[in-house]
Amino acid sequence: MEKVMMKLSGLTCPSCLSKIERAVGSLDGTDQIKVLFNAGKLKFTLDPDKTKTVDVKTAIEKMGYEVKEIKAKELN
Numbered sequence: 001m002e003k004v005m006m007k008l009s010g011l012t013c014p015s016c017l018s019k020i021e022r023a024v025g026s027l028d029g030t031d032q033i034k035v036l037f038n039a040g041k042l043k044f045t046l047d048p049d050k051t052k053t054v055d056v057k058t059a060i061e062k063m064g065y066e067v068k069e070i071k072a073k074e075l076n
Helices: 015-025 053-062
Strands: 002-009 030-036 041-046 066-074
Touching: 002 053, 015 030, 015 041, 015 053, 041 053, 053 066
Parallel strands: none
Antiparallel strands: 002 041, 002 066, 030 041
């Protein structure tokens, strides 16, 4: 499992949060999804054997948001 943080831009309203959380949550292997509106960040855990970070990035960008930065670290 990995803990992932993505810096986003394009978050304009609180409804963006639920849209992103639902989209990321629909991907296999994602869990503990939280969007921090004021910080413009998305945090979640990811099973890289089921879904890759790039797949999450693509899903977010298809919704019209920009992923500016991605940080991931492996959970032991």
